[in-house]
Amino acid sequence: LGVRCLAQGHLSRGIAGPRLEPTTLDLLLNRSNHYTVKKMILTFEKRSYKNQELRIKFPDNPEKFMEAELDLNDIIQEMHVIATIPELYHLLVELNAVHSLLGLLSHDNTDILNELTDIDTLHESEEGAEVLIDALLEGQVVALMVQNMERLDETVKEEADGVYNTLAVIENMAEFRPGLCTEAAQQGLMQWLLKRIKAKMPFDANKLYCSEILAILLQNNDKTRELLGEMDGIDVLLQQLSVFKRHNPATAEEQEMMENLFDALCSCLMLPANRDRFLRGEGLQLMNLMLREKKMSRVSALKVLDYGVIGPEGSDNCHKFVDILGLRTIFPLFMKTPKKMKKVGVSDKEHEEHVCSIIASMLRNLKGQQRSRLLSKFTENDCEKVDRLMELHFKYLEAVQLADKRIEGEKHDMVRRGEIIDDAMDDEFYLRRLDAGLFVLQLVCYIMVEICNAGVPQLQQRVHQILNLRGGSVKIVRHIMRVFLFYLNSMTLFLCKNENIVALQ
Structure with a gap:
């Protein structure tokens, strides 16, 4: 490590000396690092063993192992530098230092593990990181960390910091290897x-x-x-x-x-x-x-x-929500998007998507009296909720049509350049349409289909009336639902019945 600093100092300050080619310099630095780290780890192992031995021999006399404790702490502080050289993590494993590192958990020395597992450091050397993580997991690191946290008293600042560092180690490991969760x-x-x-x-x-x-x-x-x-x-x-x-x-x-x-x-x-x-x-x-x-x-x-x-498994929750007078809560949110939503970082689209999804799920799942109560909400006050539904339909239809024009333009340019529009590209375009508001439009159309198919002539008439007044098209609604059904084949949101689409005819 000293060689690295010295060599870099000569290079940066222009001090006279033998000129080393980059490859030679790298080799020299690597050998020096390898030797220094190896020596450091062996010293750590030796001091760790001595400290443990004295603690066992004189458990009630801290003065007997105080000097060994200080020596161990000194080498631990030196070992923090290893966190800057992840390509040498394999030495920790090869020299059996991982077991001793895990033993530090009982000494409230969690900060070094935190540094060794820092996510940015781990990504600098994937190979070295994999070796270290494997060894930690083999040593039951999570179980040991949990045991350590259970004994810590968080009213003491140092021990509270130990809990925080332990959680940081867990987060680092989980981010690097999600499968260990x-x-x-x-x-x-x-x-x-x-x-x-x-x-x-x-x-x-x-x-x-x-x-x-x-x-x-x-x-x-x-x-x-x-x-x-x-x-x-x-x-x-x-x-x-x-x-x-x-x-x-x-x-x-x-x-x-x-x-x-x-x-x-x-x-x-x-x-x-x-x-x-x-x-x-x-x-x-x-x-x-x-x-x-x-x-x-x-x-x-x-x-x-x-x-x-959501889904068939949400049926009991749908029925209970109606029983606790939830319709009185959800429909005011359907009729008007609260202004405060924007203040907390939620867009109108996100709010309207959740509300429409909830209503769509209830239409899918509710039976008997609860379904009748839901449908009656659409008829009250001269079908004002149908009017709002159609307002959302045209709002998101326009947004999706604008997105479609942009996408078609991009497709045209791609074809002109001789590029192939494969399935992956089609999926990407579809996701962009969803982001533009297609999913909300699909939910709105699903609600339209359900209420038109509910056997309440008043609702079907109102939907057709507004479609005609605003130049809407039943064909567009049918097309949107067919696309929706196609993409739902591999999803579990809720299952629409194809025959319901004919209710708009």
Whole structure:
């Protein structure tokens, strides 16, 4: 390492000396680094073993191992430099230093593991990083870190910092290798996170970090979602979120934690079994109250409700939502997009998408009396909700048509240049159409089809009347629904019946 600094100093300052070719210099630096790091690791191993031996021999006499403790701390501080040379991580494994590194967890020395697993450093040398991560996992690093966090007293600043550094190590490893989330959750991390989140402690950086790690564990992972459900984690999330029913977060950090918990809840609801747990935990009642209270939590509560009622597995939640007078909550949001939504970073399109998705799910799932109550909402006040539905139809139809013109222009240019428009490119164009508002348009058309097919002549007549007045076309609606059905073949949002489309004829 000294050679690297010396060589770089000569090169940068122009000090006279033998000129080294870049390849020769690199070789010299690599050999020097290799030797220095190897020596450092062996010294660390030796001091770590001596410290452990003295601690066992004199457990009640700290003075006997104080000098060894200081020597160990000195070499640990020196070893931080290894985090700048990830290509030599393999030496930690080859010299069996990983076991000793894991032993540092009981000494509150988590900062070095945090630096070694820094995500930017890991990506500098994928090969070295893979070797280190494999060795850490083989040493049950997550289980050891959980055990360490359980014994730490977070009222002591140094120990609270140790928890934070430990969570940083977990985040780094999960980002570098997402597949380890399941294993980490099963090794006690999920249980510890839930326990820490619901602990009656003042809000702090560690609670915020726990909410972030929890959301990461649940991303695209049905196994961790199932594990959380089995641990009554849905109830924990609902209890923590209930605080924001009538009160806004006090700080930006607390708002971030609230959003992390909402994200975790939405992710959990993608597992059908958790929708039943959400129902039994009175999650619908909480979301309904949040939507009525008009606090900051209302935005995320709408998203959670959408996830909770979607698909055939959301049928029970749809019926319960009607029973708790949820229609009185959702339709005012359908009729007018609240101005406050923009202030919290939510677009009109995002809001209208969630509301239309919820109504579409209810039309798909509701039976009997609850379905009749939903349909009656469209007839009241001279079919004002049908008028609003058609307003949204033309709004998003225009937006999609503008996007289609741009896409067609791009396709024309590509053909002229001799480029091939393959399936991947078609999918990309379709995603752009969705982003322009096609998905909201599809939901609106689905609602139109359902209410026209409901056996209420008044609704079908009003839809046709507005289409004719504004130069709309039934053919366009049919085409939109056919495309919708085509792309739903591999999705589980909800299943429309082809024969319903003829109801608009």
